[in-house]
Structures are given as C-alpha cells and as structure tokens.
Amino acid sequence: MANATPTGYDDDFLGIPLPLPRPVGDTAVRALTYPRFTVLLAPQRRLAAVTGVNIDGATLRDVARTGEWHLDARVPAAEQAGPSVYADNDLDRGHLVRRRDPGWGTAAEARAATEATFVYTNAAPQAGAFNQSKELWLGLEDHVLAYADTADHRVSVFTAPVLAPEDPEYRGVQIPRRFFKVAAWAASGDADPRLLRLEAAGFVLDQSDLIDTSQGALAVSRLGGFRTFQVPIADIEALTDVDFGPLVDADVLQPVAVRGESAWRPLRTADDVVLG
Incomplete structure (x- = not known):
C-alpha cells in the first residue's frame, strides 16, 4: 500500500485561518492525525468528538x-468502538470523514x-437502513463543493456524532442518536474579489427514530x-x-432570529440547502 504522510487537518487550507473545532472545558480527547484529516477521539465514549478534513475538489480522484x-x-483497543459493536x-460502520474526501492529489x-x-476511530454506529435522507447526508460535501467555486473548490468539513449523555448503551458503547456536519469554504469579498471571507453551513442528521435499546438489545x-x-x-x-x-x-444562515429545533430547516433534497 502506498503511504501518505499523516499530516492531518490543515488550519490554513482555505487561505483563511480556521482552527479545528475542539470540545470546550476539560473534556479529554486524543488528537489523531491521518492523511489530510484529524480525529479528536473521546476515549470515554470510544467515538470521535470531532473530525476535520480538507477537501481539494479541483484534484479529487475517483x-x-x-x-x-x-x-x-x-x-488502546478499549478506547475504540471496534468490530464487536457492529457484529x-x-x-x-458509518464513515465520519468520507472515504473519498481526502482522496486527492497524486494517484498514490x-x-x-x-x-x-x-x-x-473514524467510524460511528449508524442504522443500516439506507434511504433518501441518508443519501442526502452523504452527498452534502459534494453539494457544497459544487457551490464553493472560489479557492479552487476547497472545502473543510467537520463531522462527528453528537455525544449526548442520554444516548442509549449497547455492547458497552452509547449509540449516538444524532450526527453533525459543518462545511466551510472561502468566498470572494464583495468589495474586492481578491479578499476572501469565510462562509460555512451546518447540518444535523437524526437517527433517533431508528435506534431502540429499551429491551436491552439493539432494534433498528x-x-x-x-x-x-x-x-x-x-x-x-x-x-x-x-x-x-x-x-x-x-x-450562511446568519442572522437567525429564532434558534432551537423548532426553527431547524428540514432537508429533503440538496435544493433545500441554503448556501448563500
């Protein structure tokens, strides 16, 4: 197998400094770097608290x-949700950083x-049922890349499960009911196209209705x-x-007068996404 230097997420990838989001307070995480992405692993939950990947859409390879x-x-294996969770x-095993996202540059x-x-460390349990909503979730990065036509289609994406304390436990791992994704890109300034400004969009995937462990076993x-x-x-x-x-x-949703779940924008197709 060809090797790539595991330099991890690059704060300066967009041409605008953008640090990797981090849990607040004293939450312990392990920072793990891979080629073009970083995972902040929450050992106590055995899942990622944050992942960040740089995507160069201009040189993506299929x-x-x-x-x-x-x-x-x-x-340590005890800090990772390994194969026994999915057996x-x-x-x-839902990819957090998608397989194709860091796949750019040379073929190797x-x-x-x-x-x-x-x-x-880059996986999280997701209900196996595959439907249009999950297809939409998996395609959000592609939709943002198609929109972000400045800075050579460069996008940085942050994805992870929402590690809520009330998530149901199964085989020693609390199964996340929700996932978040935030995509960021550089856009040309209105007054001077040479000046870049940061833009971003946030998304949540909810699988609460699919996961049931109330009887002591997993039901999807x-x-x-x-x-x-x-x-x-x-x-x-x-x-x-x-x-x-x-x-x-x-x-890009700013300013938002009302916040909270009642104001969240449901997405049925990519055309429902607001990017500018």
Whole structure:
C-alpha cells in the first residue's frame, strides 16, 4: 500500500485561518492525525468528538474502494468502538470523514488517504437502513463543493456524532442518536474579489427514530427514517459543547432570529440547502 504522510487537518487550507473545532472545558480527547484529516477521539465514549478534513475538489480522484477496517494501534483497543459493536446486527460502520474526501492529489496519495479512512476511530454506529435522507447526508460535501467555486473548490468539513449523555448503551458503547456536519469554504469579498471571507453551513442528521435499546438489545426500525436538517452552527455548538470559533459568525444562515429545533430547516433534497 502506498503511504501518505499523516499530516492531518490543515488550519490554513482555505487561505483563511480556521482552527479545528475542539470540545470546550476539560473534556479529554486524543488528537489523531491521518492523511489530510484529524480525529479528536473521546476515549470515554470510544467515538470521535470531532473530525476535520480538507477537501481539494479541483484534484479529487475517483479511486477504487480499497482498505479494510482496523483499530488504530496508537490508541488502546478499549478506547475504540471496534468490530464487536457492529457484529450480527443492523448497524453500519458509518464513515465520519468520507472515504473519498481526502482522496486527492497524486494517484498514490489519493489511494493511501482513502484507505486511511477505514479506521475505527473514524467510524460511528449508524442504522443500516439506507434511504433518501441518508443519501442526502452523504452527498452534502459534494453539494457544497459544487457551490464553493472560489479557492479552487476547497472545502473543510467537520463531522462527528453528537455525544449526548442520554444516548442509549449497547455492547458497552452509547449509540449516538444524532450526527453533525459543518462545511466551510472561502468566498470572494464583495468589495474586492481578491479578499476572501469565510462562509460555512451546518447540518444535523437524526437517527433517533431508528435506534431502540429499551429491551436491552439493539432494534433498528426499518420503517423509520433518517431526518436531515440545516441548522445554525450556534445551535450545533450548544448541542455538542464543541467550540466552532469563527464558523459561528461565518454561518450562511446568519442572522437567525429564532434558534432551537423548532426553527431547524428540514432537508429533503440538496435544493433545500441554503448556501448563500
């Protein structure tokens, strides 16, 4: 297998400084770097609190799907939600950083970077039922890339489960009911096109209706559905206790007079997304 230097998420990738969001307070995380992406692993939950990836849409490659799921040897196995969580049930190992997102540059670099995404620190349990809402969720980065036509289609994306204390437990792991995604890009300034400004959009995927552990075992409903919303980044910040820094003010939904779930924008197709 070709190797790529695991330099991790690049704060300066967009041409505007954008630090990786981090949990607030004294929440312990392990910072793990991979080719073009970083995972902040929350050991007590055995899942990522934040992931950040840089995507260069101008040099993305359509490489064959290769790679096998594996534990990260740098982290104790007990701190990772490994293969036993996904065995003999209807849970998928959901990529947080998508397989294709870091797959850009040379063919060797792209192949090594996509293979690096098959690590359990970059996975989270998702209901296996595949429907239009999940397809929409998986395609949000592509939609943002198509919109962000400045800075050579460069986008930075932050994704993770919402690690809520009330998430139901299954096989020693609390199964997240929600996931967040925040995409950021550089846009040309109105007064001077040479000056860039940061723009961003936030999203939440809700699988609460699909996951049931009330009887002591996992039940995944095949009749329910994923719900996808565009959400103020300030709401995601409050929901996750993650500091998103300048992304809150860069939100394309700003200004938002009303916040909270009642004001979240439900998405049925990519055409429902507000990007500018």
